[in-house]
């Protein structure tokens with residue numbers, strides 16, 4: 001987005017700021033994508049990669065078509081379905097089916113639109129060992145005689161040295177001098193055949209390029225051929241080296257380059273080279289066509305075509321994945337230093353002492369250095385290069401991603417990743433979509449990747465003719481403004497005489513709504529807009545409804561002034577299926593608890609409330625104290641609920657299951673319900689007591705003894721106290737109040753039934769009733 005903005009006039013940015021300030025409601029999309037002059041989908045896409053067009057037929061009915069262009073999220077918010085949005089997405093597809101040994105992926109498709117960019121990662125893997133093809137391209141002008149002699153011994157030495165780094169080495173050989181035309185050579189008939197006749201030396205005629213020996217692994221053959229080479233001669237100092245190089249590179253078949261080999265082209269010369277345009281001196285004006293012109297191994301177009309330009313040569317070397325090595329005389333070193341900077345995959349070495357070992361070292365060093373440096377070159381057709389840009393950043397095996405173009409020091413077996421970003425500036429002038437392709441060429445590798453770029457400048461909906469409401473455009477095409485009163489009627493909503501709600505004009509029986517600075521006015525009668533309703537969570541009507549004449553009209557599942565409340569109460573339903581656990585009501589999708597002590601999203605928490613079991617515990621204790629004989633009306637002071645006894649283990653649904661554990665560890669299950677407003681309590685008369693065999697008997701006897709003792713102590717204490725008590729009072733009404741902790745209380749009768757149960761048999765408890773005989777008050781003690 002930023003790069004996109006940068007391309008705009010500063011005045012426009014200024015304007016944007018003003019609009020943003022004026023508009024109370026800040027909607028970023030509108031200022032970027034919206035324009036009053038915009039009428040078509042293609043114009044919309046050109047406003048930037050973030051802009052999209054809604055081609056839904058009835059989208060924002062009544063609004064002008066420029067409102068169809070907006071950010072995707074805004075379009076979705078305004079009711080355009082994802083399927084009706086035309087958008088300039090950057091897409092990357094990789095065809096992984098093409099196999100490769102070193103470069104992957106080989107085929108990549110990208111879709112771009114103006115202002116967008118896409119990145120792909122291309123992986124370049126270096127193999128452990130390569131076969132190597134080395135082509136000697138030797139300047140055979142007279143001064144090179146000595147060098148040529150040394151070459152005779154190079155072949156075997158080099159192939160021996162190479163075995164460490166390469167699976168096999170093949171050698172080839174070619175020679176060059178210069179274009180055999182005046183003024184480069186002496187055209188005197190006697191000099192044409194033997195340019196060295198002045199020195200009484202037998203020389204061969206000058207030539208642009210002779211291919212002598214195709215790639216061979218037979219080193220004795222190589223040596224034999226070198227021995228046959230004779231010197232030639234010419235007039236001027238620079239030679240035609242680059243012209244010959246291009247032929248050696250493109251004449252694949254004649255030279256016999258192997259497709260799987262690492263290709264080295266070694267140029268040996270002691271002079272600078274001619275460059276493009278130099279041959280105008282000889283009247284040659286035809287530019288080099290970059291094609292192979294070998295006939296019977298002789299370069300035939302030498303006298304009709306100019307020398308190649310450096311760019312042309314560099315392309316051809318890259319295309320044919322050839323590394324070049326320049327072995328030049330010390331004096332010319334500087335001249336070539338400037339040159340090799342412009343040629344990728346090039347090594348420059350000095351031909352110092354002219355010895356075979358020096359040349360072997362030079363080739364070895366160059367090979368190692370060239371292979372350890374991995375770079376890619378991306379070629380893009382010049383015709384389209386102004387509309388696209390490419391950036392390459394490598395991720396080197398040592399982890400470095402520094403701002404460089406290549407990785408050095410790459411070892412055999414290592415992989416280099418290149419992050420290649422392709423971006424699009426603009427569409428072609430005719431506004432049509434275009435397909436171009438880029439070639440990502442790792443320098444010196446026999447494999448490359450193709451990136452196919454499909455530019456999206458025109459919308460799909462345009463070719464299908466449904467980018468906007470068809471009626472809308474059809475009416476405008478007639479050009480007649482129809483002010484028919486019957487047509488005006490269809491612009492009035494029922495019950496109002498305002499045309500288009502007073503916010504638009506009626507054209508051809510349809511409202512065309514006003515453009516407001518605050519936002520969009522739309523709708524069949526221009527009754528809707530996107531700015532005059534209350535906001536909830538930063539969105540008008542919470543994004544859940546339409547704004548009709550200043551009021552939110554919520555979608556079905558929402559309600560409230562700002563559509564802030566869900567219409568259903570499902571969000572209040574607690575796990576038990578009740579609304580707010582039965583302790584509150586659902587207000588705006590949230591539980592409002594009726595009991596202030598309750599909390600939690602479903603009023604399910606109440607630390608302050610006693611549990612149902614706890615609140616009925618005293619009642620059960622009381623009944624247990626009465627021995628659970630069939631007297632359910634007992635304890636109606638302590639019990640707040642109706643009490644029933646049961647003797648089966650049946651538990652009822654939705655009843656709260658409780659348990660009272662008495663002092664002697666007997667367990668009394670009981671169940672409580674508060675359903676339907678009526679509280680009820682069921683006590684199970686079958687208590688479970690943990691007793692077994694003699695221990696149980698022993699314990700119960702013990703308990704009995706203690707109880708008897710207590711009763712006796714209590715009775716005697718009471719008798720003693722009785723003397724100081726006034727007669728009458730609660731003692732006489734005969735109700736045992738369990739909650740009363742007054743130990744001085746004693747009933748008139750102290751008959752007690754102690755029931756205990758043995759484990760065996762479980763369903764028929766053995767009961768032992770011990771009657772503590774009634775003792776009449778005052779009787780024995782008085």
Ligand SMILES: *[C@@H]1O[C@H](CO)[C@@H](O)[C@H](O)[C@H]1NC(C)=O
Pocket residue numbers: 218219220221224
């Ligand atoms: C290698 O070249 C020499 C000399 O040209 C020839 O005699 C010999 O047969 C060749 N060897 C092979 C294996 O082709």
Ligand SMILES: *[C@@H]1O[C@H](CO)[C@@H](O)[C@H](O)[C@H]1NC(C)=O
Pocket residue numbers: 101127130131259260261446447
């Ligand atoms: C490229 O070179 C590698 C290794 O030498 C070889 O395996 C592969 O087949 C070559 N690819 C092509 C297309 O020739």
Ligand SMILES: *[C@@H]1O[C@H](CO)[C@@H](O)[C@H](O)[C@H]1NC(C)=O
Pocket residue numbers: 351352353355357358
């Ligand atoms: C050439 O090789 C010889 C012997 O291997 C060595 O002494 C000399 O330094 C080399 N010269 C250059 C310029 O590399």
Ligand SMILES: *[C@@H]1O[C@H](CO)[C@@H](O)[C@H](O)[C@H]1NC(C)=O
Pocket residue numbers: 396398399400402404406407408409
């Ligand atoms: C990693 O390699 C890059 C390029 O080959 C080089 O510039 C950088 O210094 C190296 N970094 C380290 C930490 O070796």
Ligand SMILES: *[C@@H]1O[C@H](CO)[C@@H](O)[C@H](O)[C@H]1NC(C)=O
Pocket residue numbers: 119121419420421
């Ligand atoms: C590739 O480069 C682009 C642009 O520089 C960057 O946005 C992207 O994150 C990079 N991708 C990776 C995987 O590094």
Ligand SMILES: *[C@@H]1O[C@H](CO)[C@@H](O)[C@H](O)[C@H]1NC(C)=O
Pocket residue numbers: 483484485488499504505506
């Ligand atoms: C129809 O409405 C337009 C404005 O929308 C108005 O100018 C015109 O006078 C109206 N025509 C009639 C016949 O009411």
Ligand SMILES: *[C@@H]1O[C@H](CO)[C@@H](O)[C@H](O)[C@H]1NC(C)=O
Pocket residue numbers: 633634636637
């Ligand atoms: C308790 O129940 C009995 C028997 O039904 C009844 O006579 C008595 O009035 C009740 N007491 C109270 C306080 O309700």
